[in-house]
Amino acid sequence: MLDAVVVGAGPAGAAAALSLAQAGRDVVLLERGPFPGAKNVYGGVVYGRVLDAVVPRWWEEVPVERWVVRRSTAVLTETQALTVDFRTQAWGEAPYNGMTTYRARFDSWLADKAVEAGARLVTSTVATSLLRDARGRVAGVRTDRPGGDLPARVVIACDGVNSFLAKEAGLLPRADAARHTLGVKEVLSLPREAIDERFGLHGDEGLDLEILGGTLGIPGGGFLYTGADTLAVGAVLSLPHLAKARIRPEQVVAALKRHPAIAPYVRGGELLEYSAHLIPEGGYDALPAKLALDGLLVAGDAAGLALATGLWLEGVNFAIGSGLAAGRAAAAALERGDVSERALASYRRALESDFVLRDHKRLRRAPELVLSQRIQQRYPGLICDLVEGAFTVTNPTPKPGLGRLARRTAARHGLRLRELASDGLKAARAFR
Ligand SMILES: Cc1cc2nc3c(=O)[nH]c(=O)nc-3n(C[C@H](O)[C@H](O)[C@H](O)COP(=O)(O)OP(=O)(O)OC[C@H]3O[C@@H](n4cnc5c(N)ncnc54)[C@H](O)[C@@H]3O)c2cc1C
Numbered sequence: 001m002l003d004a005v006v007v008g009a010g011p012a013g014a015a016a017a018l019s020l021a022q023a024g025r026d027v028v029l030l031e032r033g034p035f036p037g038a039k040n041v042y043g044g045v046v047y048g049r050v051l052d053a054v055v056p057r058w059w060e061e062v063p064v065e066r067w068v069v070r071r072s073t074a075v076l077t078e079t080q081a082l083t084v085d086f087r088t089q090a091w092g093e094a095p096y097n098g099m100t101t102y103r104a105r106f107d108s109w110l111a112d113k114a115v116e117a118g119a120r121l122v123t124s125t126v127a128t129s130l131l132r133d134a135r136g137r138v139a140g141v142r143t144d145r146p147g148g149d150l151p152a153r154v155v156i157a158c159d160g161v162n163s164f165l166a167k168e169a170g171l172l173p174r175a176d177a178a179r180h181t182l183g184v185k186e187v188l189s190l191p192r193e194a195i196d197e198r199f200g201l202h203g204d205e206g207l208d209l210e211i212l213g214g215t216l217g218i219p220g221g222g223f224l225y226t227g228a229d230t231l232a233v234g235a236v237l238s239l240p241h242l243a244k245a246r247i248r249p250e251q252v253v254a255a256l257k258r259h260p261a262i263a264p265y266v267r268g269g270e271l272l273e274y275s276a277h278l279i280p281e282g283g284y285d286a287l288p289a290k291l292a293l294d295g296l297l298v299a300g301d302a303a304g305l306a307l308a309t310g311l312w313l314e315g316v317n318f319a320i321g322s323g324l325a326a327g328r329a330a331a332a333a334l335e336r337g338d339v340s341e342r343a344l345a346s347y348r349r350a351l352e353s354d355f356v357l358r359d360h361k362r363l364r365r366a367p368e369l370v371l372s373q374r375i376q377q378r379y380p381g382l383i384c385d386l387v388e389g390a391f392t393v394t395n396p397t398p399k400p401g402l403g404r405l406a407r408r409t410a411a412r413h414g415l416r417l418r419e420l421a422s423d424g425l426k427a428a429r430a431f432r
Contacts, residue, residue, distance in 0.1 A: 001140075001151045001152060001153060002026050002027065002028055002140070002150060002151065002152040002153070003020065003025040003026045003027060003152065003153055003154065003330075003334050004017075004020050004025055004026075004027040004028075004152050004153065004154045004155070004156060004327075004330055004334070005027070005028045005030060005127075005140060005141055005150045005152040005154075005155050005156075006020070006027060006028070006029045006030065006119075006155075006156045006158055006327075007030050007127040007141060007155065007156070007157050007158060007159045007165055008030070008031065008032075008157070008158035008159040008160055008300075008302070009029050009030070009031035009033075009036035009037075009107060009111045009121065009123070009158075010036070010037075010040055010107060010158060010160060010300060010301075010319060011106075011107060011110060011300065011316045011319040011320045011323065012158035012299040012300025012301070012302070012319035012320065012322060012323035012326075013029055013031070013111075013156070013158030013159075013299075013300070013323060014029065014036060014107065014110040014111040014113070014114050014323065015054070015110065015114075015299075015319070015320040015321075015322075015323030015324045015327065016156045016158055016297075016299055016323035016324070016326045016327040016330075017029040017111070017114035017119040017121075017327065018054055018110070018113050018114040018117055018119065018323075018324070018327065019054065019323070019324045019326075019327030019328050019331065020119065020327040020330060020331050021114055021117035021118040021119040022054065022117050023327070023328070023331035023335075024118070025330075025331055025334060027114075027118075027119045027120070028119070028120045028121075028122055028150060028152070029111060029114055029115075029119050029120065029121045029122070030122050030125055030127055030141070030143065030150070031111075031121065031122070031123045031124075031125070032123075032124070032125065032126040032127075033123065033124070034123055034124050035104070035108055035123055036107040036108045036110070036111035036121070036123070037102075037103040037104040037105065037106060037107030037108050037111075038104060040103040040104075040107055041103070041183065041185065041275040041276065041277035042103055042183070042185075042277075042315065042316065043183065043185060043223050043225060043232055043234060043313055044065075044100045044101070044185075044223075044225035044227065044232040045068060045098045045099070045100055045208050045225055045313070046098065046099055046100075046101055046106060046316045046317065047097065047098045047314065047316075047317045048062065048096065048098075048099065048317075049095070049097075049317070050317045050320045050321045050324070050355075051320065052095070053324075054113075054324060055113055057094075059094055059095060059096050059099075061109075062099065062101065062106070062109060063101055063102070063105035063106060063109050064099040064100070064101050064204065065099070065100040065101055065102065065204075065206065065226075065227040065228045065230075066099065066100045066201070066204050066205060066206025066207075066226055066227065066228060067091060067092050067096050067097075067098070067099050067204055067205060067206055068091060068097060068098040068099065068100065068206045068207065068208045069087055069088060069089060069091045069092040069201075069205045069206065069207075070085065070086070070087045070199065070200070070201070070205070070206070070207040070208070071085075071086045071087075071098075071207075071208050072084065072085040072086070072207065072208070072209040072210070073209075073210050073211075073212070073311070074209060074210070074211045074212070074214075074261065075211075075212045075213055075379075075380045075383050075384060076211060076212070076213035076214035076222075076259055076261060076380060076384075077213055077214075077380050077381050077384050078259075079260065080384035080385075080387075080388060081259070081260070081261035081384070082383055082384055082387050083209075083261070092204075092205050098208060099206070100206050100208075100225050100226060100227050100232075102227070106316075110320075125143050125144065125145055125148065126143060126144040127141040127142070127143055127150075127159065127164075127165060128141075128142050128143060128144050129141070129142045129165075129168060130142075130155065130165060130168055130169060130296070131149060131150075131151060133295075136294075137293075137294035137295045137340075138155050138169065138293060138294060138295035138296040139151055139152070139153075139295055140152040140155065141155055141165070153295065153334060153339050154295055154296070154297065154330040154333065154334065154339050154344075155295060155296050155297075156296075156297045156298070156299060156323075156326050156327065156330060157169075157296065157297070157298045157299070157302050158298075158299050158300050158302055158319070158323060158326075159302050160300070160301045160302055161180070161277070161278045161279065161280050161301040161302070161304075161306075162175055162180075162278060163298060163301075163302030163303075165296075165298075165302070166288065166298045166302050166303070169293055169296055169298075170293075171288045171290055171291070171293065171296075171298055172288055172298075172302075172304075173288075176282075176286075177239040177240050177243070178238075178239070178240055179280065179281060179282035179286045179304075180239050180278045180279060180280060180281055180282075181220060181236045181237055181238055181239060181278070181279045181281045181308060181371075182236070182237050182239055182242060182249055182276060182277075182278060182279070183234065183235070183236045183237075183276065183277050183278070183279050184234050184235055184237070184249040184250065184252070184253055184274075184275070184276040185232055185233070185234030185253075185273075185274070185275055185276070186232070186233055186234060186250075186253055186257075186271055186273065186274050187227075187230050187231070187232055187271075187272045187273040187274075188230060188231045188232075188233065188266055188269030188270060188271060188272065189229065189230055189269060189270040189271075189272050190229060190230065190231055190266075190268065190269045190270075191229060192228055192229045194268070195226050195228075195229065195231065198264070198265050199226055199265070201226065204228070206225070206226045206227075207224075207225070207226045208223075208225055209223065209224040209225070210222075210223055210311070210313065211223060211224070211256070211262075212370075212375075212376075212379075212380055213376075213380030214255065214256050214259050214262075214380075215235050215237060215252050215255075215256070216245070216247055216251065216252050216255050217245065217376075217377065218237050218238060218241045218242050218245055218247065218252060219237070219238040219241050219371045219372075219373070219376040220235055220236045220237040220238055220241075220252075220371070220376075221235065221236055221308075221313075221370075222234065222235045222236075222252075222256045223235070223236070223313060224262065224265065224266075230272065231265070231266060231269055233253060233256060233257060233262070233266055234253055234256075235249070235252045235253055235256060236279060236281075236308050236313065237249060237252060238371055239278075249276055250274065279301075279306055279308055279315065280301055280304040280305070280306050281306070281308055281367050281371075282304060282367065283307065283360060283363065283364050283365075283366065283367045283368070284357070284360040284361050284363075284364035285364055286304055287303065287304050287305070287360070288303060288304065290341070290348075291303055291347055291348050291351070292329075292341050292344035292345055292347055292348065293341050293344075294339065294340050294341045294344075295339050296344075297326040297329065297330060297344055297347055298326075299319070299322040299323045299325070299326040300315075300318070300319035300322055300323055301315060301319060303322060305318040305319065305322050305356060305360065306318060306319075307359060307360065307363060307366075307367070308367065308370075309363050309366035309367055309370055309431075311431065318356050318359075318360075321351075321354065321355060321356040322351060322356050325347055325350040325351055325354065325356065326347055328350065329344055329346045329347035329350060330344070330347075332346065333346075362432065363430065363431065365426075365429065365430040366430045366431060369426060369427065369430045374423065375423075378413050378414065378415060379423075381413055382409060382410060382413040382415065385409045385412065385413070386405065386406060386409045389405045389408075389409055390402060390405060406420075
């Protein structure tokens with residue numbers, strides 16, 4: 001019998017297998033794709049600080065496209081754009097902040113780290129169900145290979161959003177569309193020099209642009225990231241609103257690419273890839289009540305641990321953080337010879353005390369606020385009109401003054417200054 005089987009070689013699974021192998025445990029990492037990352041979809045930016053403790057100086061070997069030195073946020077209406085653009089050269093030097101990287105390369109690299117530490121990677125194999133012992137405790141997984149049962153003392157389900165295994169164990173409620181968004185993305189090929197020139201980049205410097213508005217009225221947001229010689233452009237969209245609007249997700253990406261502020265960036269880009277995937281968007285309040293049962297832990301997207309809050313679109317770092325914590329909790333439980341739900345409860349406590357659940361808890365109101373009708377429908381227009389009003393030279397009419405302009409613009413968008421102040425307060429609380 002194995003010490004542990006980890007299902008899914010995404011970042012959560014590779015991290016869980018890595019920490020179990022580093023603790024000297026006999027662990028199999030199971031992946032349904034032909035190699036780790038083959039089936040994984042994301043936008044393009046990984047924040048690697050979480051790796052410091054397990055892969056020292058990871059930045060010297062990670063398969064990076066570009067190091068993000070420019071972090072921009074754009075607010076769009078159909079004809080306007082306000083962009084807040086931040087740049088720091090500090091993020092272009094070790095130990096770095098964020099990088100763009102392809103999942104096929106990044107996930108394979110992280111899974112290799114687990115293999116180097118002693119984990120066994122088994123690809124092209126699907127875990128089809130949980131095995132139970134005579135007392136009903138999880139005791140391994142059944143796979144789609146003939147005679148492919150893998151008995152194990154602990155199973156860590158890292159099988160992604162809508163986890164089949166977590167559902168079978170009763171840890172996840174029925175999928176609720178309102179608590180998921182659909183992420184869609186195109187990868188466009190462009191010569192490296194064109195990317196450098198268009199975005200003011202040099203060498204391996206990169207840009208991360210997050211976008212509010214421009215999604216054809218569907219609550220969500222857009223993104224644009226620079227690879228070495230590719231751009232990733234896409235959107236994260238509220239599922240119920242997308243269904244109601246009867247708009248296809250690729251139409252939203254096409255609209256973003258046509259926007260006057262985005263079109264010059266993507267001009268001439270040749271479509272290499274289109275992909276779409278669900279994102280668990282419910283935040284802290286939508287997390288499963290339990291993250292452990294007798295012999296079972298759940299990590300990463302499978303546990304709903306991703307944050308798309310407008311300012312941040314992060315899942316990989318939470319997947320790695322929770323995978324590492326799950327692996328450590330499993331290793332400690334195995335060491336004590338007790339893999340009961342009670343013994344594995346140390347996993348949740350570890351998450352509560354590190355960035356994974358502290359960030360989710362702190363930002364628990366942010367996903368709902370960012371996706372709210374008011375923020376999505378009124379604020380992009382209001383903000384852009386306010387800035388347009390402030391920068392429009394009205395001579396020979398005297399300038400209206402910023403206070404009057406704010407009142408007039410707010411009224412035009414059906415809001416009073418008091419409501420603006422109250423929304424500002426809500427935002428300050430949600431992002432405190
Ligand atoms: C469009 C989009 C943009 C995003 N952008 C970003 C971003 O820029 N930065 C960021 O940090 N996050 C981003 N995210 C979120 C991020 O992709 C996820 O949070 C992250 O991939 C979660 O990692 P994971 O290991 O939990 O799950 P996954 O990466 O989904 O990995 C699950 C793995 O399990 C395997 N698997 C599933 N079922 C089985 C089974 N039964 N048997 C065997 N194997 C199985 C799958 O093949 C897969 O390899 C984005 C998501 C989307 C959809």
